[in-house]
Amino acid sequence: MKPRQRRLLWVLAGVVLCATAIMLTLRALNANVMFFYSPSQVHAGEAPQGAAFRLGGLVEAGSVQRSAEGVQVRFMVTDQVQRVAVHYQGLLPDLFREGKGVVVAGKLQSPGVFRATEVLAKHDENYMPPEAAKALEDAKAKP
Structure with a gap:
């Protein structure tokens, strides 16, 4: 060679x-x-089935249900137009409250239930993730 x-x-x-x-x-x-979707986008079918993504919005007032052990939590995430049921097993952040902003990561299950693997709560009264704030504004702007 x-x-x-x-x-x-x-x-x-x-x-x-x-x-x-x-x-x-x-x-x-x-x-x-991992992409971000609002509850309105989930209801419109834009969110992927079986793939992990983030869901953001507000924790609906009166929707938080805890198990007797306090480890399993069910709540609704809303963008003030649509809402999605979220099931989470684990400890919630200290700042998790009804009516406050939240971003959850996980997968959408077939009957319209979001199975969360991670819950992120806003850290002060003035902060909301930009994606969540935009999704809330877009949802309010729709007729």
Whole structure:
């Protein structure tokens, strides 16, 4: 094999190695992407079935139900137009309250129930995630 052919072989091997590394990196990043949806978008069918996503809005007043052990919690998340039932098993953040902003991560189950794996509550009275604030504004603007 001539030196020129050997050099070409090394260059091709490097290109294949770089392409493989880029493909694996993009696949790993794509697996960790989690999109945000409002209750109105969930009811419109825009949210994926069986895939993880984030749901944001307000905890509906009077909707929080806790189990006797206090580990299982059911509540409604609303954007003041539509609402979605959320089931969560675990400890809630200290700032979790009815009427306050919340973002939950998990998967939508078939009968319209969102099974949450993580609950994030707003940290002070002036803060709401930008996505949740925009979803509330959009929901109010719709006729």
